[in-house]
Amino acid sequence: MSAGADGRTSLTRAEAEVRAAAVSVHSVEVALDLTDESGPTFGSRSVIRFSSTTSETFVDFAGEELTAAVLNGRPLDLAAWSRARIPLTGLQADNVLEVEGRMGYSSDGEGLHRHVDPADGRTYLYAMSFLDAAPRWYACFDQPDLKTRCTFDVTAPVGWTVLGNGPAEVLEPGRWRIVSAHPLSTYFTTLVAGPYASVHGEHDGIPLGLHVRASLRAELEAQAPDMLAVTAASFDYYHRLFGIRYPFGEYHQAFVPDFNAGAMENPGCVTFRDSYVPRGRITHAEQGTRAGTIAHEMAHQWFGDLVTMRWWDDLWLNESFAEYLAQRCCTEATPYALWTEFGIARKDWGSVADQSPSTHPVAGNEAPDAAAALQNFDGISYAKGAAVLRQLATYVGDDVFLDGLRDHISSHAYGNATFADLVGSWTRAGAQDLPAWAQAWLRTSGMDTLDVEHADAGVRLVATPSEGSPVRPHTVQVGVVDEAGALTVLDPVTVGSEPSPVVPVAGPAVLVTPDATDVAWAKVRFGPDGWERVAAALPTLQDETASVAIWNAVRDAVRDADLDPRAALDLVATSLPQQRSEVVWDSVLAFARTQLAGVYAPVGERAGLAARVREVAWRLVDGAAPRSDRQLVSFRQAVRLETDPDRLAAWFDGTDLPPGLGLDPELVWSVVERWCALGTGTGLLDQALARDPSASGQVHAARARAARPDAEAKAAAWRLLVEPSPAGAYELYATGDGFWTAGQEELTTPYVARYFAEIGGTARFREGWALGQVATQAFPRTAATPEALQAADAALRTDLAAQVRRAVVDGTDKIRRAVASLARWP
Ligand SMILES: [Zn+2]
Numbered sequence: 001m002s003a004g005a006d007g008r009t010s011l012t013r014a015e016a017e018v019r020a021a022a023v024s025v026h027s028v029e030v031a032l033d034l035t036d037e038s039g040p041t042f043g044s045r046s047v048i049r050f051s052s053t054t055s056e057t058f059v060d061f062a063g064e065e066l067t068a069a070v071l072n073g074r075p076l077d078l079a080a081w082s083r084a085r086i087p088l089t090g091l092q093a094d095n096v097l098e099v100e101g102r103m104g105y106s107s108d109g110e111g112l113h114r115h116v117d118p119a120d121g122r123t124y125l126y127a128m129s130f131l132d133a134a135p136r137w138y139a140c141f142d143q144p145d146l147k148t149r150c151t152f153d154v155t156a157p158v159g160w161t162v163l164g165n166g167p168a169e170v171l172e173p174g175r176w177r178i179v180s181a182h183p184l185s186t187y188f189t190t191l192v193a194g195p196y197a198s199v200h201g202e203h204d205g206i207p208l209g210l211h212v213r214a215s216l217r218a219e220l221e222a223q224a225p226d227m228l229a230v231t232a233a234s235f236d237y238y239h240r241l242f243g244i245r246y247p248f249g250e251y252h253q254a255f256v257p258d259f260n261a262g263a264m265e266n267p268g269c270v271t272f273r274d275s276y277v278p279r280g281r282i283t284h285a286e287q288g289t290r291a292g293t294i295a296h297e298m299a300h301q302w303f304g305d306l307v308t309m310r311w312w313d314d315l316w317l318n319e320s321f322a323e324y325l326a327q328r329c330c331t332e333a334t335p336y337a338l339w340t341e342f343g344i345a346r347k348d349w350g351s352v353a354d355q356s357p358s359t360h361p362v363a364g365n366e367a368p369d370a371a372a373a374l375q376n377f378d379g380i381s382y383a384k385g386a387a388v389l390r391q392l393a394t395y396v397g398d399d400v401f402l403d404g405l406r407d408h409i410s411s412h413a414y415g416n417a418t419f420a421d422l423v424g425s426w427t428r429a430g431a432q433d434l435p436a437w438a439q440a441w442l443r444t445s446g447m448d449t450l451d452v453e454h455a456d457a458g459v460r461l462v463a464t465p466s467e468g469s470p471v472r473p474h475t476v477q478v479g480v481v482d483e484a485g486a487l488t489v490l491d492p493v494t495v496g497s498e499p500s501p502v503v504p505v506a507g508p509a510v511l512v513t514p515d516a517t518d519v520a521w522a523k524v525r526f527g528p529d530g531w532e533r534v535a536a537a538l539p540t541l542q543d544e545t546a547s548v549a550i551w552n553a554v555r556d557a558v559r560d561a562d563l564d565p566r567a568a569l570d571l572v573a574t575s576l577p578q579q580r581s582e583v584v585w586d587s588v589l590a591f592a593r594t595q596l597a598g599v600y601a602p603v604g605e606r607a608g609l610a611a612r613v614r615e616v617a618w619r620l621v622d623g624a625a626p627r628s629d630r631q632l633v634s635f636r637q638a639v640r641l642e643t644d645p646d647r648l649a650a651w652f653d654g655t656d657l658p659p660g661l662g663l664d665p666e667l668v669w670s671v672v673e674r675w676c677a678l679g680t681g682t683g684l685l686d687q688a689l690a691r692d693p694s695a696s697g698q699v700h701a702a703r704a705r706a707a708r709p710d711a712e713a714k715a716a717a718w719r720l721l722v723e724p725s726p727a728g729a730y731e732l733y734a735t736g737d738g739f740w741t742a743g744q745e746e747l748t749t750p751y752v753a754r755y756f757a758e759i760g761g762t763a764r765f766r767e768g769w770a771l772g773q774v775a776t777q778a779f780p781r782t783a784a785t786p787e788a789l790q791a792a793d794a795a796l797r798t799d800l801a802a803q804v805r806r807a808v809v810d811g812t813d814k815i816r817r818a819v820a821s822l823a824r825w826p
Helices: 013-022 214-242 284-302 312-333 339-354 370-375 379-396 398-412 419-428 434-442 530-537 544-559 565-578 582-599 603-623 629-641 645-652 665-678 683-691 695-707 711-722 729-739 745-764 768-777 786-796 802-822
Strands: 023-033 041-052 057-060 065-071 085-088 094-104 111-116 123-128 149-155 161-164 168-172 175-179 191-194 197-203 206-212 251-256 269-273 448-455 458-464 474-481 487-495 511-513 522-524
Touching (some): 013 057, 065 085, 085 094, 094 111, 123 251, 149 191, 161 168, 161 175, 161 206, 197 214, 214 251, 214 284, 214 312, 214 398, 269 284, 284 312, 284 339, 284 582, 284 629, 312 370, 312 379, 312 419, 339 379, 339 544, 339 582, 379 398, 379 474, 398 419, 448 474, 458 487, 511 530, 511 544, 522 544, 530 544, 530 565, 544 565, 544 582, 544 802, 565 582, 565 603, 582 603, 582 629, 582 802, 603 629, 645 683, 665 683, 665 695, 683 695, 695 711, 711 729, 711 745, 729 768, 745 786, 768 802
Parallel strands (some): 023 149, 206 251, 251 269
Antiparallel strands (some): 057 085, 065 094, 111 123, 149 175, 161 191, 168 175, 197 206, 448 458, 474 487
């Protein structure tokens, strides 16, 4: 190993400020030699032209081997390369730096990732530079506010597809040149290269491309019309919204293997996880989720790519905006109305994060270095930020909100900006009191609770802050549910440190709900006898949006030990079948299965409660029309609750299935995973792998192996999680997921203490996203015991890598809440 590959120092904010003040980058030209597609490394040469007002700085290079570094014709001391930095001394006003070396192909989804498709043995590459991985594939000044024009010269096998942040010109067979039309931040530079299969299109003069591994060509072709239609509608929507045309030329969307995030907004060449091109049936709701991601990444082309944050402390702005605008765009311009999914899935994600000890303000996190910034890239940045922006649009008015946004984008196009700049734009557009609003909503953490207080002829809303925070102002609409389940939505009221004025409630109210339109960022409760009222109203409540807010209250009340999980399960049994949205079915059933009948139940009660959830799932399956999405969604849950291996084996053979329901590859694997969790045999697993040796099949097989109730299988799975192995990141995540299967506590209990003792050591051989994600997936999520909490607290007193610490803190909060709730049981 060479001198510079001895680990990395994360760039600090102070270092970034000093470097940005001194250095202006004029261009980066990168030459990559990818002809040795099976070797451990590839060749990378950067030529960086920049001016400097200081005599020394450093360039980032995280290769395996540095073979040359030449500054203004003068060779630099290669031995000075350390911790992924090359010191540059004797700088002039104008400089040319040449850096050449060998870079490692990655297998963790960051840097230049290589995937060999087991379906056909072909090699696929893509580059993921976010958050600080660009120096893993080329030398650069890696920080968001040193934007520059980039040229990538790529030598690769003839016949490959090569894509990047600009049109790829073929110079000769096997050589491509990609030139970015505009300055780019390093974190969103990319390259996609390999024998990808493609579908092309065009909209409003913008060339469009969709790309996937060749083994998924048929699936891509089947899904392409929907994806292209969403892309086209979103371009029209954003062109109207921002008033600036999409500036980056062609627009490619590549669905790539082993991708860690949902997608990455590289200008002109977005990368997505390839599960968005599923091999099985896709429901309308899943198409909607995908549409949301497509629209999210498109919003970033303006908010993030055209105007980029100066430092990572404003990362939330990128994500909150993209999330918020994607919901708006899809709901207003495509067939996918996404606010229900946002409410039931995304808000719950953010709400759990905002109530964990690891919570943080949406904005104004110091982000002292790049690695720290990644820790705050969570449900708060996305879901809470988007919900808060939705509140802001209500608070300042939509016209002011959008005028300010347009002003911000046009004032800072092609450059960098801060949140203070955006506040300036909104204030110019007419917003009042924004600093106070931003202080209350963006610079504090935690959730207020909105509750109902009955008064003469009506109700008042009362807000209680989370510990240590001031109450925020909430503008919400109270809903009144009558005996027939009809909802009346009242005029908006504002509640803050003072209770709201009395809202008159006419007629017999079964339930008064504080947030009928689900626009609040708060926990909601329903008055002193609220849960009895919910039990009376929810079974007949017809309004989907109001129901979502109530289901979220049910979930966070269980987590707060405010609501007995058995009472919550009663609500699921009486009320879920009447809900119309399959997204609600799916989320609530999953909660009932994994929480109410899982970690929130004593070990001895789990099987009995799971039987109740299974009964509900089957009522949903039986009540759904043949071939409907509702049938499929509830059957998927029923499979995961099945306890009879013979019944699973019959489904595997395609018999005894619900009417009209066909098996697709994903459903087959779900059956196999459950079958493996119930017994020690491997018959179905072997058959399934023989039928489906694809990358996706391998991931499912990893989950199935780890789920087997067999001491040897558990030991083998554990070694994968805590020791170095060549297994891909997806296989590791699936292994952690399968390992902690409810009902196997006897086998898994010894591993609870081992997790806390051993997980810290994984930082010696894993990094970045994979380090944190494996620690999250391998967390003993079924172990709600005082002993587990003690072991967790002991682990947290040791020195843990930031990603591991975050996984342990969040996982521990979940089991701590379950332990508190379990005190309700006799
Ligand atoms: Zn995003």
